Amino acid sequence: MNKMNKRILKSLASLKITVSCLALLFILVLWGTIAQVNGGLYLAQERFFNSLFFTVGGFIPFPGARLVLWVLFINLVCAAKVRLVYQWKQAGIIITHIGLLLFFVSAFVIFHGSVESNITLLEHAGTNVSTSYQSWELSIWTQDGNKRDVVALDTKFVNPGDALEFPEYGLSLNVEKYFSNCDAYTAVESPDQIQGYNPSGIKIIKPTAVSKEPERNFPGAVLTVKGANDPNFKFILYGGEPKPTIINKGKQQYYIMLRRKRFELPFIITLKDFKKDVHPNTQMARSYESLVEIALKEGGTREILISMNEPLRHKSFTLYQASYGEDQFGRELSTLAVVENTGRLLPYISSLTVCFGLLVHLVLMGMKKRKRKHV
Numbered sequence: 001m002n003k004m005n006k007r008i009l010k011s012l013a014s015l016k017i018t019v020s021c022l023a024l025l026f027i028l029v030l031w032g033t034i035a036q037v038n039g040g041l042y043l044a045q046e047r048f049f050n051s052l053f054f055t056v057g058g059f060i061p062f063p064g065a066r067l068v069l070w071v072l073f074i075n076l077v078c079a080a081k082v083r084l085v086y087q088w089k090q091a092g093i094i095i096t097h098i099g100l101l102l103f104f105v106s107a108f109v110i111f112h113g114s115v116e117s118n119i120t121l122l123e124h125a126g127t128n129v130s131t132s133y134q135s136w137e138l139s140i141w142t143q144d145g146n147k148r149d150v151v152a153l154d155t156k157f158v159n160p161g162d163a164l165e166f167p168e169y170g171l172s173l174n175v176e177k178y179f180s181n182c183d184a185y186t187a188v189e190s191p192d193q194i195q196g197y198n199p200s201g202i203k204i205i206k207p208t209a210v211s212k213e214p215e216r217n218f219p220g221a222v223l224t225v226k227g228a229n230d231p232n233f234k235f236i237l238y239g240g241e242p243k244p245t246i247i248n249k250g251k252q253q254y255y256i257m258l259r260r261k262r263f264e265l266p267f268i269i270t271l272k273d274f275k276k277d278v279h280p281n282t283q284m285a286r287s288y289e290s291l292v293e294i295a296l297k298e299g300g301t302r303e304i305l306i307s308m309n310e311p312l313r314h315k316s317f318t319l320y321q322a323s324y325g326e327d328q329f330g331r332e333l334s335t336l337a338v339v340e341n342t343g344r345l346l347p348y349i350s351s352l353t354v355c356f357g358l359l360v361h362l363v364l365m366g367m368k369k370r371k372r373k374h375v
Contacts, residue, residue: 006082013078021072028065036308037285046213050111066111073104089368092361099353106346114341117263118322120333126270126293130338132261134214136239138221140166140256154261155180155219164223169254171247172226176234179207182220184238195222196234199243205236219258263340267314268295272303274334276324288324290334306336316340 032048047054051064080097084090117130138158141150151168155178158164164173177195184202188194194203205220218239225233229248237245237258244257273291278284289307294314304312312319322337 009078009082012074013082014075017071017075018079021068021075024063024068025065025072028068032065037287043213069104069107073101076100076104089364092357092359092364095357095360096354097357099350099355099357102346102350102353106343106350109343109346110341113343114339115263117261117338117340118335119269119319119338120325120335121269121271121290122327122331122333123271123274126268126295128265128268130263130265131259132263134217135261136219136258137261138164138237138256139259140169140171140254142169142252142254152262155258158221169249170227171249171254173256174224174226175221176224177205177220177222179205179220181210181217182207182238184218184220184236184240196224196236197245198236198238198241199245200238200241202236202238202241205238221258263338265317265338266297269293269319269336270295271334274324274332276332285324288321288334290321290336292319292336316342316344318344 028048032044035048036044047064049065052067053061053063056062076097080101084094084097086094117132119127119130121127136155137152138155139150139152141148151166153164158175158178160175160178162175164175166172182205185204185206186201188203195205205222211217220236220238222234222236225235225247227249229250233247235245235256237256239258239260244255247254247256270293271290272293274288275291276288277286279286287308289305291303291305292312293301293303294312295301306312306319306321308321311321318339318341320337320339321334323335325333325335327333
């Protein structure tokens with residue numbers, strides 16, 4: 001290694017960088033926790049923790065936790081290369097550094113491998129399905145009483161000109177137009193502008209700029225169907241409408257809809273009670289919590305209180321109190337963030353590795369002191 005590379009590595013391994021990063025992480029965690037109260041969990045997470053940087057006051061750049069963690073990771077790797085002495089007497093320090101590096105590996109796996117969704121419930125309502133913040137799906141289903149047979153296709157596989165085959169139902173959909181974000185209009189200047197049928201009265205959809213906040217995007221599509229009773233049936237789907245389009249084939253009805261991607265949970269969650277505590281003489285929330293009942297598929301139920309700092313954990317799922325609201329009738333709604341994290345054990349493994357490394361270091365230091373006493 002030449003002198004220039006050594007100098008660069010020493011600079012990157014600087015303890016000043018380590019301290020600065022830890023101080024920034026402390027500020028971001030505190031800032032993000034406070035922002036969560038009014039802005040909700042998802043927006044706080046996206047702004048403070050998932051971003052490389054964000055702006056304060058509209059123009060002052062500030063590093064996000066994602067950037068700070070990458071800098072800290074590089075700093076730790078360089079420190080391991082420059083400062084560590086790879087000898088038996090330093091085994092504890094080496095193991096501790098390996099544990100710290102595992103923390104960053106676990107953060108990377110969790111960030112890229114976890115699935116985030118949410119549940120919004122009225123009091124005494126329950127569900128076993130969560131919905132995505134940002135991903136959408138094109139869903140087709142048949143209905144037999146309360147039973148649905150659903151086939152869903154992720155919209156990232158939907159492009160203009162595609163022919164979408166649904167052999168289960170003997171239907172084929174030709175995608176004439178697809179927009180990742182669009183506006184829908186129920187009025188047109190002339191009948192020639194009408195793009196197709198829509199149960200909500202939408203006549204035309206027009207593309208608009210994709211928002212940086214994914215939850216604000218509403219996709220739309222114009223499709224024609226083959227295999228239905230009407231061989232030239234053209235219709236419009238829009239992510240912001242609550243009604244599905246009905247396709248008739250023989251005596252069977254098929255329902256089709258653009259909706260936020262859904263995930264089945266291994267339990268049914270019911271909101272028993274929601275409580276909100278506000279600051280005196282204001283409507284600003286100080287804290288809010290949800291009392292929920294979990295009914296497991298394998299049987300058994302339990303009641304759990306979910307608050308802003310006390311999530312519900314079940315196997316690979318964690319449910320956080322994210323936000324709250326009211327419906328058009330003034331009834332309180334509770335929104336829970338759902339995170340499915342297959343790498344949930346990695347932080348525990350990292351912590352145990354760090355603890356083991358520190359223990360080894362203390363034992364070796366004790367043995368070294370004993371040797372000095374006997375000399």
